Amino acid sequence: MKLKNLLIAAIRSLAKNKMRTFLTMLGIIIGVGSVIAMIAIGQGSKKSIQAQISTLGTNVMMIWPQASSTGGVRMEAGTSQKMTLEDVKIISERCPAVAAITPQVRSSGQLVAGNMNWRTSVYGVYPEYFEIRNLKLVSGSVFTMNDDRSAAKVCVVGQTVVNNLFGEDSDPIGRFIRINKIPFKIIGIIESKGQNAFGQDQDDIVIAPFSTVQKRMLAITHIQSMLASAKTEALIPTASQEITEVLKAKHQLGPSEDPDFTIRTQTDIAKMATSTSGIMTILLATIAGISLIVGGIGIMNIMLVSVTERTREIGIRMSVGARGRDVLLQFLIEALMISLLGGIIGIVFGILVSQLIAMILMWPVTITADSILMSFLFSSAIGIFFGWYPARKAAQLNPIDALRYE
């Protein structure tokens, strides 16, 4: 039988049982639809996490001291006092892969402006910090190294701080706030960055010159951590290597000894954050895939019923010259049509559901061509796989027995 005739015959017999065909298809529609939607959600969250991680800055590396184990007792990370401004200086001089570096100290601060008050973190850094973290100002300007040398009482604030102390849409440049009772002049406002990958508000921040926070607020002589950036993304591992060597030499640690500091790069953080969402995607897709297989079993079930029901029809077809393979193809094509049509409707359904989720739940979704192609191929494979057995059963019927079937 010619392919065209086969297709016509399949469409006719599916059209004879519209309700049944639709219900059988429903399994595939739901299966494919959920595969598409689940992958869209998974991919969407992965993408948004990646986008958020890029707000950390460009090619960022964090270096913080770690209590070395040589003393016998490990101390809490960050409590070590071994890191100094000397370290910052030597890294900026001897590590060619490092583009910029800044020391970092952090203090919690009670902020007061007029009758409003707010509690947040105050960071003490070099002006390079803004370059490393890719922070832009909406108004005002960044402090300079001169401000740092003089431990000037100036600061740059985030949008959340402005909103809570001065109200939205205000421009408090040049106004004073008290941080832990010390008056600071606001000289810049940072462009809003929103939440980071871990749900923290990145706009809830005050940034002041390093020396100001270190000396005036914390009264310490060491630095708590360093933030550096590599020249290019490809140079991140090199930069990390250079910093390790330079710092170990500076801290008089042999090559075989453990470093007394930890370096975490942006790549590490991105990997950490996306691996969880990757596992989630796989899990969701597996569940959706199982429902697709259940849909396939539905096809097989209906095709088996159909073969039994249509035994006489098969007999008639064989009596006028249908060969086993004609009958096989006819039933296989019917199964394939159910699954393919179900697959196409399922893809549309999945896209609609994804868009609905994006609209109503405000979840980020990304529909990829891969997932569409994959579910299309998968659903046709299911049609062939689950249609094969019933079709073969039909093809192996003996014409005379099939004609006698009541």
Added chain:
Amino acid sequence: MGDVDVHALRGVNISIQQGDFVAIMGKSGSGKSTFMNILGCLDVPTRGKYMLDGVDVGALSKDQLANLRNLKIGFVFQSFNLLSRTSALENVELPLMYNRKITSREMRSRAIQALESVGLETRAHHMPNQLSGGEQQRVAIARSLVNNPVVILADEPTGNLDTRTSLEVMEVFQELNRRGITVVIVTHESDIAAFTKRNITFRDGKIIKEIEVNKPRNAREELSLIPVTVEEDEL
């Protein structure tokens, strides 16, 4: 199931020439249908030889048998065996679907031609359940002749029909036979057998009687004598 061997046919030796018109008679269970199924390549004999149009059918594969059924044999059943919810025209086209040498346009025109030769061209788009028994059987006959077979085999084609419609069906067979197609029918009624050229009687799987019909009845003439009563078709 089949623990007991049933010898439905034994020692049957018969030759049917081209252009012949044969009626197979005999009591119920005498092996007529079994014989027809073998002639129609729907069944194969456990022992013995069947030559059709110079081909030894016993030596053929399943696919070759299917081809033979498609191209050389037209089968008409007592219970019509039309595909339900499929129009008369599409039912007639069915054998052509499995004939790969035929284009779709040729398919349509040949099916319409076949329907014309049984006088049903006006019913082409009716479904089987919209047709009378006689009309359904004529559709089945149109289907059997659409591929220009060498032989048409009909197992009790008038078994479910009244006298008038039986005559109509016999008229079609006589006309086909006049055009040179070999026709073999099974019937219980000697009235019907009288329309054919040769009658063969079976009993217990054996041929017990074989007679030439001296002067076959003419279905067309007899039909024209019967006054047309209520047309059952117009329901």
